[in-house]
Amino acid sequence: MIRFENVSVTYDGRPEPTVRGIDFEVPEGELVLLVGPSGVGKSTVLGAVSGLVPHFTGGTLSGRVTVAGRDTRTHKPRELADVVGTVGQDPLAHFVTDTVEDELAYGMESLGLSPAVMRRRVEETLDLLSLADLRDRPIATLSGGQQQRVAIGSVLTPHPQVLVLDEPTSALDPAAAEEVLAVLQRLVHDLGTTVLMAEHRLERVIQYADQVALLPSPGAALTLTSPAEAMAVSPVTPPVVDLGKLADWSPLPLTVRDARRRAGDLRDRLAARSPEIREPRTSPADPRPAAPPRRRWFNRTARPAAPQGPHTAEVRGLTVTRDRIRALHEVGLTVSPGETVALMGRNGAGKSTLLNSLVGLITPTRGTVEVHGRTPHRTPPPELIRHVGLVPQEPLDLLYADTVAAECAAADADAEAAPGTCRALVTELLPGVADDTHPRDLSEGQRLTLALAVVLTARPPLLLLDEPTRGLDYAAKARLVTVLRGLAAEGHTIVLATHDVELAAELADRVVLLAEGEIIADGPTAEVVVSSPSFAPQITKILAPQQWLTVTQVRQALV
């Protein structure tokens, strides 16, 4: 269905080809997962299928790509629109119209299908993707998972034989990701659609793949093998495979179920040991309160109001209402010094709102927020950044200058730090970035780290991160974990909002679950995630009822 014959792509102004000698064929009706670290040219390969590379992006493509018998050299993307459907990482960049039904019809209108056919297919697709209730809704009011489903639906209606997806679940919470993947599964099984997909979060998708196309490093040849074989040699692997490698299982398990069936032995070996819990660094002067926060909230009247309390941040009865939408309702949360807290919950559960309240971007409708005894939204920004710093979801929001050096100089000036402070941080966190690089030319992980360095220049004791692993591969994520662990060890308090259960398991001492703007669970990571089917990391699912969270813990215990 998709055939690459010795394809190399060189973008204008680059000395080296981005991908070289790609040679593979995807048979009809298979779901093929494209796997590899950041920057090996996965997006280029995907773009070549839809013809966007090189017709839209420019550059030179040598070799031949054929899709359903059509050569992309002679067919422009618009002439392939009836055989290839493409969905990118950001569904919002994909929408042309503003309501769900119109969006589903748009592709068919462009192809000139008859009104009766269009009507039937829209109804069919609404049912297939469970979008019938949303048909008249403006797209802007949908949640992330719903938007991604609409985006997939909008390319499905012309009945393409090939579906190309670039990180379809990166921005989604675990439940929404399941929902999208279930739809893909159904397309492959019921309709025989051929799917080629790239995704960094392998733990979510690997079990659905028929074959894996592995691009191990930039310029390397692409190999197409069974998932288990590919995982044995892949530089990027999900936790379940890591555990399989650790325990020397062969063939490697790809799903939690496979691994669980094999894990009896391992569980026995681990039974006597207990996971090494990272104790939050609390000074003896302010012992961590034993009572859960909810009780504390009721007790607050009994306690004398202390402006410089023992907590880094204290949120009491916080309600935020925006555009008549209740984003947060009566939220109470205290964060002690040195703690790492993960905020989890669905898209739109109020995680970002809570973080933004802590840095004063949002004024509470009711309730109080205190960070180091200060009210963030009333504190002047130059003073506030010394107490709390936020790395936003899109790190570029924080970067204004056109070179890394200028950005660092500006950060030093903003924070009134000694010149060179920020640059030293960048060099420490992100070795090998030249001064004159434009922040937009950095990779996702590098941008995040630069933004982190900018925020850290003011040395805020409380560090907030909003969805830090979006678009990061495992290597970048591992570097981030190391950096954040180091900061926590230095005494920084870290609060991060994330969908990434594996990251939360690696980093957090405590997990706070939000739903509909309310806190529904708050406790040590192991306790909270073990009891939740969607927020439990893979290792926990495999080794339950024992409370292991990460491969690292298991490895340390076995040594």
Add this chain to the structure above:
Amino acid sequence: MTDTGHTERSCGQSCRWGGTGGRSGTRQAPASAPTPRRPQPSRTRHAPASTPLHPGAWWLWALSLGTAATRTTNPLLLTLLIATSAYVVATCRQNAPWSRSYNTFLKLALAVIALRFAFAVLLGSPIPGTHTVVTLPEVPLPDWAQGIRLGGRVHAEALVFAFYDGLRLATLLICVGAANSLANPTRLLKCLPGALYEMGVAVVVALTFAPNLIADVQRLRAARRLRGRPDRGFKGLLQVALPVLEGALERSVALAAAMDARGYGRTADVPPAVRRTTSALTLGGLLGVCAGTYGVLTAEGGTYGLPVLLLGLTAALVGLRLGGRRAVRTRYRPDPWDLRAWLVTGSGVAVTALMFLAEAENPAALEPSVIPLTAPTLPLWPAAAILLALLPAFVAPAKASPKPSPKPTKEPS
């Protein structure tokens, strides 16, 4: 009615995709397979429930009211017009983002009245008056600024005149706002002829560009707080300008790629002869329209003006029609121009016609005199005519929204 999508929906997955055979069939010959057992009726059947009114009808209705407003300065009639349009907007608008533009237009209208007042107070007015309300200190101006006055006496007559005048403009704006919030502007563009469709999409994309840009500016200005810089002030705006533009450009490129991959700009093969004829007709027609308009507007062109204008218009329209052949596009559920659309448009046009009639018959009632100052009276039958514009509220009320959804973004995904 076993042949509608609705029945099909209820019969489960196996027969839902029972059309799979038809699927491969439609893939080869997509446009040529309007299944014969599937006539069009389902659309009109549940028209009142699900299809919105044709956007053109709303615009014609609102513009008619606006035209009616230009015929009078009677504040009572103008207020009645505003109230009428507001009532219709309140009963007929859907719960959608574009519906919220009405408030913006209301604020704009108030600003217009305030501005008109301010000018009348500060710069004086050509209206002579006898009732002095207040005397402002007059700013002496040099000789070359003769005829301009700053400050001085403010007469009640001038104020009343300014109010009437401002109110008329405000009514016009509010009518446009009503059209905006009642009809989705992008749906209106869908009604363009095929040849203009791609231009229409470009306009739509450009229209969404501005709100996105504003949202970006707000987000980035807020983010300045995170860098420890004040988030207000002009300097802050300047500093985020470049990142905002870069972001907007990136988004536009992403959207262009998505549109290209979804078949935007596909064209059918037409013989070169037809293509050349199209170009010639369109260009020639437009030239004709220009020349004809010039002829009609100038004194000398009385004889040739009108014929040339008509000829040019015809040529341009034929050109557009031919150009439509190149477009392979079809329309998904075009809004039908049904009885309701006729009624809504008719009510608006009737109001305008009756206002013109009233003006011809009794101009004094529609333009209450300012000198001498008199209290405006409500002319009875023009007022009754305006109430005709309430018809849409009964013909095309908004359907009860499926969910009152006080928090639309909070649904489980």
